[in-house]
Amino acid sequence: MTGATREVQLAQFERMLRMRRFEEMVIRLAQKHEYIGRQHLHIGHEATGSAVALAMQPSDKIHTTHRNHGYVIATGADPGRAFAEILGRRDGLNGGKGGSWHLCDASTGMQSTSAMVGGSIALATGAAYGLKLQGAKSISFAHFGDGTLDEGVCYEALNLASVFELPVLFVCENNSKAGQRPSSMLAAAKLRDIPQALQIENMIVDGADADAARVMFAQAAERVRTTGKPVFVECTLERWPGSHQVTAAFPTGVTDLALAFEQERISGKHAEWIKSYDPILRATRVFVESGTATRDELAALDARVTKLMEDASAFAEASPFPEPAAAFTGVFA
Amino acid sequence: MPQMNLAEALIDGLIWSLRKDPKATIIGRGMAGHGPEHHAEDRLKAEFAARIVDPPTSEAAVAQLGVGAAMTGMRPFVHYGTAVFAYEAWNQFINEAANVHYMSNGQIKAPVTFHLFHGIRGGGGPQHSGSPYAMYANNPGLEIVMPSGPRDAKGLIRAAMASDNPTIVVQHALLLGLTEDVPEEDYMIPLGKAEVKRQGKDVSVIACSRSVVDALEAAKELAKEGIDVEVVDIRSIAPLDVDTIVASVRKTGRMVAADETYEICGVASELIATVSIHAWSALKAAPVRVARPMTPVPFSPPLEKAITPGVSKIADACRKACGR
Numbered sequence: 001m002t003g004a005t006r007e008v009q010l011a012q013f014e015r016m017l018r019m020r021r022f023e024e025m026v027i028r029l030a031q032k033h034e035y036i037g038r039q040h041l042h043i044g045h046e047a048t049g050s051a052v053a054l055a056m057q058p059s060d061k062i063h064t065t066h067r068n069h070g071y072v073i074a075t076g077a078d079p080g081r082a083f084a085e086i087l088g089r090r091d092g093l094n095g096g097k098g099g100s101w102h103l104c105d106a107s108t109g110m111q112s113t114s115a116m117v118g119g120s121i122a123l124a125t126g127a128a129y130g131l132k133l134q135g136a137k138s139i140s141f142a143h144f145g146d147g148t149l150d151e152g153v154c155y156e157a158l159n160l161a162s163v164f165e166l167p168v169l170f171v172c173e174n175n176s177k178a179g180q181r182p183s184s185m186l187a188a189a190k191l192r193d194i195p196q197a198l199q200i201e202n203m204i205v206d207g208a209d210a211d212a213a214r215v216m217f218a219q220a221a222e223r224v225r226t227t228g229k230p231v232f233v234e235c236t237l238e239r240w241p242g243s244h245q246v247t248a249a250f251p252t253g254v255t256d257l258a259l260a261f262e263q264e265r266i267s268g269k270h271a272e273w274i275k276s277y278d279p280i281l282r283a284t285r286v287f288v289e290s291g292t293a294t295r296d297e298l299a300a301l302d303a304r305v306t307k308l309m310e311d312a313s314a315f316a317e318a319s320p321f322p323e324p325a326a327a328f329t330g331v332f333a
Numbered sequence: 334m335p336q337m338n339l340a341e342a343l344i345d346g347l348i349w350s351l352r353k354d355p356k357a358t359i360i361g362r363g364m365a366g367h368g369p370e371h372h373a374e375d376r377l378k379a380e381f382a383a384r385i386v387d388p389p390t391s392e393a394a395v396a397q398l399g400v401g402a403a404m405t406g407m408r409p410f411v412h413y414g415t416a417v418f419a420y421e422a423w424n425q426f427i428n429e430a431a432n433v434h435y436m437s438n439g440q441i442k443a444p445v446t447f448h449l450f451h452g453i454r455g456g457g458g459p460q461h462s463g464s465p466y467a468m469y470a471n472n473p474g475l476e477i478v479m480p481s482g483p484r485d486a487k488g489l490i491r492a493a494m495a496s497d498n499p500t501i502v503v504q505h506a507l508l509l510g511l512t513e514d515v516p517e518e519d520y521m522i523p524l525g526k527a528e529v530k531r532q533g534k535d536v537s538v539i540a541c542s543r544s545v546v547d548a549l550e551a552a553k554e555l556a557k558e559g560i561d562v563e564v565v566d567i568r569s570i571a572p573l574d575v576d577t578i579v580a581s582v583r584k585t586g587r588m589v590a591a592d593e594t595y596e597i598c599g600v601a602s603e604l605i606a607t608v609s610i611h612a613w614s615a616l617k618a619a620p621v622r623v624a625r626p627m628t629p630v631p632f633s634p635p636l637e638k639a640i641t642p643g644v645s646k647i648a649d650a651c652r653k654a655c656g657r
Contacts, residue, residue: 097437097438105440112433112441119429122396123401126399126403153425164386332498
């Protein structure tokens, strides 16, 4: 393994930790504060989100769904301002006008979060069109779940991207799971038959495998950049047990990196998810077993990230609510 | 000053928009309609073929093609043809484009222009006669413009394309052949400025789009009866030029609101509410509303005529407001 690879692996792992610790703090804030809207957490999808963020160049654009916190953090938004937005505070990324459902940060290319299923895929297609018209080398990323493929606008957008040859990378997080109500109901034998039918190059990756996802998205983004055409990546993911939580809770506990090695301590209803699925613990094991990093190094990194999130959260909680008059500003540019 | 029909004028406005702004771009086909005026589009295609794209029939995604591109800094003009086609893009207009600036706290703008042909048009029937601008006006964040003639169409399209906001330009399908003198040079008409199209002292007809043309015709007829009609063209429902409307009613003391959107929650009702709030004391008689009654638009000509606001209904409304 080259030093450069180790560096990028650790950079990815730090993003994954930031995503996880951020969302764990969201749960704490939701437990602590009376009003916080509703949180749609991205826990368990960190390997995919961090891989996408690493594949982005500074002038690229991304549109996400409301399961967005991971992407907001992975693409580099200030966590304090993101927490402040989720709490509806004045210093929030959106000045308190968007909340969790609409986090965005123009400075990181995080164009918008659409809380409408099917919203992000067509907007990202439009972004790719805009970038292409401007002769930019940049590309756009569309983040969506398999549920988006239930929506008509998704087929229009995929078709448009294909016939107009638009530089958009479709990131489909497929966490539809047998045994629960599936998040999509598709007649297609396999999900990728859909982009395939529309002549869109498509790939599949284990979305919980940090290395595989990183390599896949680097290749896919490069492919979009060089061909100028869309690419569709299906990321197979397992749903986190707290995915649809209405009451803020930690169904799989607070992440403890030591559990990657002390599996006998794992118990409870969702033990299997923690033991064999959690992409953070999985990456931790891979790093230590391959000699990429020591347990102590990873623990130190985790402590830094945890502290960062504690400070960010304190910043957000100290931020005042906006003045009521702000409700009436910014309707028009 | 050359004469242009409305189709030629709107194309002229588009040509100037593309000449003046390299970020301006066009998505759609049949910008000048499919009637006898459709050749007006040829000039646009001749000068700017490379900046026009003809999309598949995917109204929702095409709206987002424009909105998403606008969010990266482009200024797309998205043409829908018959206005009702844009119902397929309801979420994209209302929930995405209209909210972008507000919910990003001003970080992101969506300077897209949507262009629609609306109105009861003769044989359009229930599904092709829609005038959706009152429904759009029920949502904040959209600028909504309804030109009543060629000169306004050109200047308002220029302003719409220059605006940093999502703007919907709604043209009446039956006005495309309307002809008047239109300045050849580039000009803009600011959004949100009403215009008094005819001065009068007895009654104010506050109208937009085709109802302005009808009101001017009714005014000629009523002049013979000694009723002096003032006609105010609001030109846009958002922003709404309350000052000009209120000043006119304060002057005449009587009001007719004439518009082709539906009676319930329609533009005419909004105009009456606005005047009632701001100029109640100036009213000498109850306001009269001429609007589309709450029925689908029937196909058969006499049935269609029965529900269409028009010259004679506006004239009757003016007589009623004046106690005749």
